Amino acid sequence: MPDAASSPLAPGSTIGILGGGQLGRMLALAAARLGLDVVILTPDEDSPASRVVKQTFVGAYDDPAALADFARASDAITYEFENVPAAAVEALIGLGARVAPGPKALAAAQDRVAEKQFLASVGVATVDFAPIETADEIPEACRTLGHPALLKTRREGYDGKGQIWIEKQADEAGALAAIGGKPAILEARARFTRELSVIAARGADGEIAIYPLGENHHEGGVLRRTTAPASADKATLEQAERIAAQIMAGLDYVGVIGVELFQLEDGQLLVNEIAPRVHNTGHWTQDGCAVDQFEQHIRAVAGWPLGSTLALARVEMINLLGEEAAGWAKLAADPDARVHLYGKREMIPGRKMGHVNRMRGPV
């Protein structure tokens, strides 16, 4: 007998997604290809995902009535961002919902200290770090970790928000207040030569599938572009695959995960952070791989067999931030550019409006 909690959902079943942004939108489009319906729960009246789904439940993530309606409409539930309240996921599970990835992944991804402790527990290396509760703990932590060190809020913060570099002793006193005074983590600087990421998936049956590595370039804490498959020697590939596999096994993971990596001069990979969801550095798979990360995540959540992660093309994924999206007409005319736009109404500076996958030839 198949386990009811992980048996494949037949076409016509409904996937519930917490969140209405571009990741939810692209997940919904992938689900539709497979004949699955999608409903979302989001606090926003008009969200990118809401225009491509069967039904939108507009409500706060911690609104019990909205959660109950959403759970009733969904045969399986996932989320498009890791800062969905853990209590919401617990409430959904309490209502009998099948949620993937599970609460273990969410807990690890929501707290930067818990994340690093989890990674250490499964034998995956990170930069050295120290939990910071109060500002007076910073000087001692800096003596251990050295300058510069990066102070980040333990919770929330993304795309470079909620973090500050402590370059020298004089910066130590004011740093915690500058990021809001909440519990934080201090991280040693990684002397990395490049940033990579590995996008991987684990199915409901424990099967895993790993995409080729992406090499990433950030500006001001925001991803600008990913080049994939990244050139990498066998030792690097094996390290990345081992890291992904150990993290997913340790979290009893179901779904796609994004793992950001620093590569050091000697080739060693350190994990920077994990995202228990489809990931911006995996957008290249839409035009570069047999089955992309969005369909892969839906397959895992729906209990379907995972798809092929084979790379078919070399791709440079470039984020379109703010006004850059106004260049859509020129991009659409470029035969080597595949344009993906998110349906966001306002071009706010720095906002992720879309991306373009530039085709760079066969693998």
Next chain:
Amino acid sequence: MPDAASSPLAPGSTIGILGGGQLGRMLALAAARLGLDVVILTPDEDSPASRVVKQTFVGAYDDPAALADFARASDAITYEFENVPAAAVEALIGLGARVAPGPKALAAAQDRVAEKQFLASVGVATVDFAPIETADEIPEACRTLGHPALLKTRREGYDGKGQIWIEKQADEAGALAAIGGKPAILEARARFTRELSVIAARGADGEIAIYPLGENHHEGGVLRRTTAPASADKATLEQAERIAAQIMAGLDYVGVIGVELFQLEDGQLLVNEIAPRVHNTGHWTQDGCAVDQFEQHIRAVAGWPLGSTLALARVEMINLLGEEAAGWAKLAADPDARVHLYGKREMIPGRKMGHVNRMRGPV
């Protein structure tokens, strides 16, 4: 100054689609990738397309109030099937709507006699034919066209419905009654060696783009599979491209068109029929070409530049009819199969439930 009637619609604009079937659904998914919103008009309360669009107007195609609401919500309008009432399209144009393909294409595609007369007028060959108004015209027409000959209703009918073979003189008397007694067309049998199709597109600015040929296999009047790119010599490719270009120019066409072809023993191509829309024999482009027929059609309708029709892979597209769709789990586990399901609720025998694109290697 760009012509307002053909200037590109910015992302965030709304495409209106008449019809809610699988073609509308796949068009809507393609529009979403480009940041365009979609609304549909369909008489069905729950249609495959309705679950992936911003808004569904449920109403008859000839309901003036529904048409007005639909037109008001749409920045450009297209249709997913050629049997939308011509009066509906005229009403939409009367309301100031931008509709593509235009009424000329619809008129040619809705009446099999008008279609063949149009094709002759632009120098494109078809089988010999005779219009049939009454049953007593059939014997004389059969003397000219020979036996067997194919009697089809002039209007409507698809997937082999509304047609009957007249094999011998004894079949002549009852044939018209057997297909409903309405005005018909009698077609000589084409002694073709294979069935091909050419999927092509024409932009609002007259730019054209033509996909590689597909080779098609029908069973019982229904498409079973398309193999593409079809092997074809230079003369065949040139004929097909000339045919597509002449048809599109003659119709002032904007959008994707499907042209079904018979290839005779001497290599000559005859046009069997034209469909002023995305076409089942073009589904292979989803996984085989740089930009697929659905995005291409949306680009044309929205006044965007056409995309690249370059084939990247050899594909065998297989329709999933009725209960065949129950094999989704096995197909999903096949690394060379890309599964596309339409979200139809009931597996009615012969009904197109989905298709699978089998990847057959690089071009």
